[in-house]
Amino acid sequence: MRGALGGPRVLLRRLREVMAEPISAQDRLDKIVVLIAANMVAEVCSVYVLRVDATLELYATEGLNRDAVHLTVMRTDEGLVGHVAREAESLALSDAQNHPEYSYRPETGEEIYNSFLGVPILRGGNTLGVLVVQNRARRTYTDEEIEALQTTAMVMAEMIASGELTALAKPGAEPAVRRPxxxxxxxxxxxxxxxxxxxxxxRVVITNVIADDVQKETDRLDGAIGKLRASIDLLLEEDGLSKAGEHREILEAYRMFAHDRGWMHRMREAVHSGLTAEGAVERVQSDTRARIMRASDPYLRERLHDLDDLANRLLRELTGRQRASERADLxxxxxxxxxxxxxxxxxxxxxxxxxxxxxxxxxxxxxxxxxxxxxxxxxxxxxxxxxxxxxxxxxxxxxxxxxxxxxxxxGDVEEAYAEKVRFRAKRQARFAELRDRPSVTRDGVAIDLMLNAGLLVDLPHIGETAAAGIGLFRTELQFMVASTFPRISEQLALYRAVLDAAGDRPVTFRTLDIGGDKVLPYMRTVEEENPALGWRAIRLGLDRPGLLRSQIRALLRAAAGRELRVMFPMVADVHEFDAARTILERELTHLRKHGHALPEKVHVGAMVEVPSLLFQLDEMLTRADFLSVGSNDLVQFLFAADRSNVRVADRFDPLSPAALRAFRMVAEAGLRHGKPVTLCGELASRPLEAIALAAVGFRALSLSPASVGPVKSVILDLDVGAARALLLPLLEDTSGAAEIRAALRAFAEDAGLPL
Missing domain, CATH: 3.50.30.10 (Phosphohistidine domain)
Known part of the structure; x- marks a missing residue:
């Protein structure tokens, strides 16, 4: 395409000059539409800006009636301009007035124009406005002309995003780029x-989108693409995929996209239209993002993250910036x-x-x-x-x-939430008043409330909440946040600090629950079809006994002269528990032989997370000193619903008869054998669920620190006998019609329990 001003590259250079002039925002817009109209050999060029009220306002025009500027406003479901904004796709018509979505606006005087080309003004895939050119003659706009206008629209997007146009808007009609x-x-x-x-x-901030030397920008783009492809190939060839920080499947997707000829061709075209290499990447990704965001195919929408990551990698390659968070200036x-x-x-x-x-x-x-x-x-x-x-x-x-x-x-939303914050502060103050009250129900049943923890930052919560102890200390968190494998001395220091903070209150340490979705950045990963059901937790510990031994040794030494409670995660068979306990006994013997001080007493337990253990409870309780139910995993395995998959994670209710019957089995087995049983999953952190757990027999719950106040408030007012009388018949109901959650909620409301 060659227009009066010499084509898109010349236009972009002229636009850069106009953008740099010290003139008002309206004057700048007026100059820009004149330049575009001349370059495109069009009688009309108009800029419509999307407002906070989801309407489009005419901000500048060359060719239409200028009195219509800031007067013409249309909805996004109205007219051809609305169509472009709504669909985030370009629209080129040689006979616009016969299009079914054509909308006549008499104040603009556009009835004499037949041809229409509109492109969305996009930033990050989000529509900020529409750029339009029109001609009287019925003409077909070429792909080159459409590409040129899209490139120009990118420059317009940066102008709108800068906030420069806000001064032109009436209150309540500001550009949508800053809309609530x-x-x-x-x-x-x-x-x-x-x-x-x-x-x-x-995001990599692009400061220059207009190229001075097209060939140089093409070479820069080609070079960055080559480096990107080589880096992805290298990641896939390395043995230790965990060093890459991303899953192999994602890297395979990156490699596929990075070698996609269509992607490369679109970026090259954008460079040839006058953009820098960075501008081309941004433009192509913004267009792609806009299309995928409006797609109904869930697979395509999932791929958006892959494409975003790929574009960001390429931008970092082009700008020389490393992946880093700006943590210094928080x-x-x-x-x-x-x-x-x-x-x-x-x-x-x-x-x-x-x-x-x-x-x-x-x-x-x-x-x-x-x-x-x-x-x-x-x-x-x-x-x-x-x-x-x-x-x-x-x-x-x-x-x-x-x-x-x-x-x-x-402002009104901010004020409403500021009031909410004040209300929550008052509620927390009320919870604080309950701090030293024993956790005993209205009918005299003691229910210990303990904490879930895993880091030093958790320790002050023991005193703040007056918790009965730590019911679950997730030892793997120390490993997950470290850059290298923690030495025994580092583990020893953490475990000793935890026991010191707890004082005379019990702490239950869970041995390493790694594998599955808990990947250590410094440990070689094993690719599995279904990692949640694979080589993880106690299975990994038994197969790598050196890992388990070193942790147990640190725990035993940290607890010298005190009681120690250790439990093994994801036990599926009593023989696994036997094998793990044997390792612990050998470590006790080793420490005794070498003259180390030993714990006063060691309690060894297991987590009930795998459904197979529900049918070995009596055998397990003849071996274990206590059991803890990990409701997160037990529920996901009971319902075969991956808790990390948002499509199925909430499909099954943990207050359904199946789950509650499983919980009751564990509680009753503990009662039969006189062994303590705790529930330490996230379930215990919700007041309604805590009522159900108390009703099926749990007398110890381990929960998040923030949940102690709300749950304790419910426990103090709860009549466990009445809750049990309501719940147990529902669990025996074989009609399949029991609505346990609704029944419990009605019970709580009738009893005035604060949910």
Whole structure:
């Protein structure tokens, strides 16, 4: 295409000059539409900007009636411009007035124009407006012309995103790039966080999108692509895939996309239209993101993350920037926004400044969620497109209870949540008043409330909550947040600190539960078809006895002169427990032989997580000193529903008869054998579920620190006998019609229990 000003590259250079001029935003827009119209040999060029009220406003025009500027407003379901904005796709017509979506606006004077070319103004796949050219003659716009206008629209996107146009808008009709957004997701960690966005992996900011030398930019793009492909090939060839930080399947997808000729061709075309290599990557990815976000195929939508990661890798290659989080300049009230992150990454931040966490992925039982709860950080997961919608520094509110995120909230929403924060503070004060009251129900049943923990940061919660002890100390978290395998001395120091903090209260240490989805960055991974059911936890420990022995030795030495409680995870057969206990006995003998001080007493238990153990409870309780039910895993295995898969994780209710009958089996077996039984899964952290667990016989619950107050408040007012009288007949009901959750909720409301 060659227009009056010499083609798209000349146009982009002229646009750069206009962008640099010290003129008003309206004058700049007016100059830009004149330049585009002349270059495209079009009688009309118009810019429509999407507003916060989801309408499109005419901001500038060359060729239409200029009195219509800031006067013409249309909905996104109205007219050809609305169609382009809604679908985020270009639309080229030679006879626009006969299109079924054509909408006549008399104030514009556009009835004399037949040809129409509209392209969306996109940034990060999100529509900011529409750029239109029109001609009187019925003409077919070429692919080159469409490409040129799309490239120009990218420059317009940066102008809109800069906030320069906000001064032209009326209150309540500002450009939508800064519009308030109400996003919904999955509640991960209770709490309210008010603060400002910090992107965990900040987007590469492109400062120059207009090329000076097209051939140089083409060479830069080709070179970066070559390096990217080589780096991905190298990752796949390495033995230790864990060093790459990503799963092999994702890397295979990266390799497939990185070698895709269509992707490369589109970026080359964008460079030839006058963009820098970085601008071309951004443009192509923004277009791709816009299309996939509107696709109904879930497979395509899942691939969006792969494409985003690939584009970000390529941008880092082009700019020479490494993958790094901007942790040095955290605001006082930081809200982290990320696709996903590891527990170690979260702990890298200054925890005194973190108020909330927003994840595009993340499940209720993921390990970063567990750490967020320990830190008292409000967290919401499964927030679609969060990292593209949020900009660094944006004000944001995270409601961890409701699973809601308010991005750039209006004043009334901010005030409402500020009032909520004040209300929660008062409620926490009421819970604090219950701190020293014994955890005994209204009808005299003592129910011990203990803590789930795993890091030093958890230890102050023991005193704060007056918990009966630590019912589950997840020892693997120390391994997961470390960059190298923790030495025995490091493990010893942690376990001793935990016991010191607990004082005379019991601490139950779970031996390493790694494998499956708990990958250590420094340990070679084993690819498995179904890792949750594979080589993990006690299975790995028995096959690598040196690993288990070193941990047990550290635990025994840390507990010198005190009682020690150790339990083994994911025991599926009593013989596994026997083998693990034998290793522990050998370590006791070793320490005794070498003159080390020994624990006063060692209690050895097992976790009931694998359903096979439900049918070996009597055999197990003749061997074990106690049992702990891991409800997270037991429920997922009972229902064959992967708890990390959002499509099925919430499909089955843990308050259904099947799950509650399983829990009751364990509680009753413990009672028969006179052995203590605890439930230490996330189930115990919810007041309604705690009522059900007390009703089926549990007298010890281990829960998150933030949940102690709400659960204790319910326990103190609960009549366990009445709850049991309601629940047990429902468990015996064979009609399949029992609605246990609804019945329990009605019971709680009638009894005035604070849920």
């Amino acid at each position: 957004l109400h996003l919904t997701g999955t509640p991960l960690a209770d709490g309210l966080g008010l603060g400002h966005v910090v992107l965990h992996e900040p 605001p006082e009230n930081a809200i982290l926004v990320a696709r996903n992150m590891s527990p170690a990454a979260l702990l890298d931040y200054d925890r005194d400044r973190i108020r909330g966490l927003v994840l595009e992925e993340g499940g209720t039982t993921s390990h970063v969620t567990i750490v967020a709860r320990a830190l008292g950080i409000a967290a919401v997961g499964q927030v679609e497109n969060a990292t593209s919608l949020a900009d660094p520094g944006d004000p944001v509110i995270v409601d961890g209870l409701a699973g809601q995120v308010h991005l750039r909230p209006p």
